[in-house]
Amino acid sequence: MSTIKSTLGILCSNDFVRSGLIITKDGMIIESAIENTSEAETLGAFMSQIVLTIKNSLSELGYNEFTRYVIQSSKGQVFLMDLGQSVMIALTDLDVDIAKVNIALFQAATEIKKSGRLDI
Amino acid sequence: MKNNTEPDGKSSEPGEDYLKTAKDLKKMNELALAIEVCDKGLEKNPNDSNIYILKSQIQIDKFKKDKNPDNLKSALLNLEKALKFNPQSYIARILASQIYLKGKAYNKAKSMLAGILKSLPDDEKASSMMAFIIKKEEEKARATAPPEPEKTPVKAAEPPAPSQDDIIIKNEDETAGENKEESGEAMVDTRPEENNLGDDDKLVIDSDSDNENAAHLEALSDKLTMFGRLEGLEAIFLVDNDGQLFKSINKSGLDENVIPSLVFNLYKASVMGVRRVGYGSFQRGVLTAPIGTIILVNVFYAILTLVIDNDSDLGAVETRIQRYLGEVMQ
Numbered sequence: 264m265s266t267i268k269s270t271l272g273i274l275c276s277n278d279f280v281r282s283g284l285i286i287t288k289d290g291m292i293i294e295s296a297i298e299n300t301s302e303a304e305t306l307g308a309f310m311s312q313i314v315l316t317i318k319n320s321l322s323e324l325g326y327n328e329f330t331r332y333v334i335q336s337s338k339g340q341v342f343l344m345d346l347g348q349s350v351m352i353a354l355t356d357l358d359v360d361i362a363k364v365n366i367a368l369f370q371a372a373t374e375i376k377k378s379g380r381l382d383i
Numbered sequence: 384m385k386n387n388t389e390p391d392g393k394s395s396e397p398g399e400d401y402l403k404t405a406k407d408l409k410k411m412n413e414l415a416l417a418i419e420v421c422d423k424g425l426e427k428n429p430n431d432s433n434i435y436i437l438k439s440q441i442q443i444d445k446f447k448k449d450k451n452p453d454n455l456k457s458a459l460l461n462l463e464k465a466l467k468f469n470p471q472s473y474i475a476r477i478l479a480s481q482i483y484l485k486g487k488a489y490n491k492a493k494s495m496l497a498g499i500l501k502s503l504p505d506d507e508k509a510s511s512m513m514a515f516i517i518k519k520e521e522e523k524a525r526a527t528a529p530p531e532p533e534k535t536p537v538k539a540a541e542p543p544a545p546s547q548d549d550i551i552i553k554n555e556d557e558t559a560g561e562n563k564e565e566s567g568e569a570m571v572d573t574r575p576e577e578n579n580l581g582d583d584d585k586l587v588i589d590s591d592s593d594n595e596n597a598a599h600l601e602a603l604s605d606k607l608t609m610f611g612r613l614e615g616l617e618a619i620f621l622v623d624n625d626g627q628l629f630k631s632i633n634k635s636g637l638d639e640n641v642i643p644s645l646v647f648n649l650y651k652a653s654v655m656g657v658r659r660v661g662y663g664s665f666q667r668g669v670l671t672a673p674i675g676t677i678i679l680v681n682v683f684y685a686i687l688t689l690v691i692d693n694d695s696d697l698g699a700v701e702t703r704i705q706r707y708l709g710e711v712m713q
Contacts, residue, residue: 305660309659312652312655312656313653316652321645323638326673329673332670332671334657334662335667336665341656341657341662
């Protein structure tokens, strides 16, 4: 679990990423960089709902995975990266360099996938 | 012979069986039967606000199907009854607001929405409808601002100091001649016994014209071809707020059932998600999936969805989308 924790730590040390967490498909938190636990759980629950919506619809089209989903809201952006059995979530401010966030996210996702710890 | 719309009555809640049966019938599009079940439920449970709400929803469905404004008028009456028994019912208030909005009874809609926003200040639907009304009022104020004293003989049908909430049904013939006097038969008092809605407002349901949202959707759909110039565009779907596909330009033959359903569900989940985690209101979603990059844009009265090839230069595409959106939203 230390790989995941350190990878998430590196991701969140990026200037553009406010916080992040990794959840299972059903919303259980695997690792979180959000201090407030209940806040992290709420975020995990609602984001897992989004992930389920995407996965259910894609499965109807014959696909199992998505690459990423980015929500732009009035207060910031939420990035969801599909890691197979789990999902990485990153919260950023509104005005961020998307390219740099993407690079940081893909690096983190690759590290986590490489660790193989999440393929249960 | 026993009526086949009679539910089995095993449930603990008084009107629950009727509700379940009516909902099932509604799903099967057996609207007349569903209303019949609601009526039976109301005979036995005359104070059940949920049955009134369901009945109104079925009547709204009927209106969408046959465009008979009487259904909408009845739906409103049922919603008013529901609100009498359950004044805080969110769904009843939202549906009633939508009907008022459709009938251009802006003051009543505003009053109803203000009530919702008082208890749910972040409610997306109520906020957007309220914003729409304010915009309409501003337009109206601008239009009426310059005084034109010499213009126009007096309009015949202005009611003297209206003290009732009226629904005026215009049929195709009537709407053709705007000066036709409003007959007493066409005006139906829908005043609820116990609500405090504005008194200076008429509800005009026009049977041959679409509501404001539909008009906006039409206007937007006319401009969709503009997006056809986008590099790598595979499809455009314009999905209305009920999840129905309004218009599509489907170059790649994508599934027109699954994609709009994905878009609608994803939009709903995203709106709810960002709001609940304190991230404000949803503006845009970009899903990168094997079928392409799906861009969802909230255009207030609909969800504009663009499916772009994954190999396209997304940065450039997004910039152009932004520009086109600026043009179509004017």
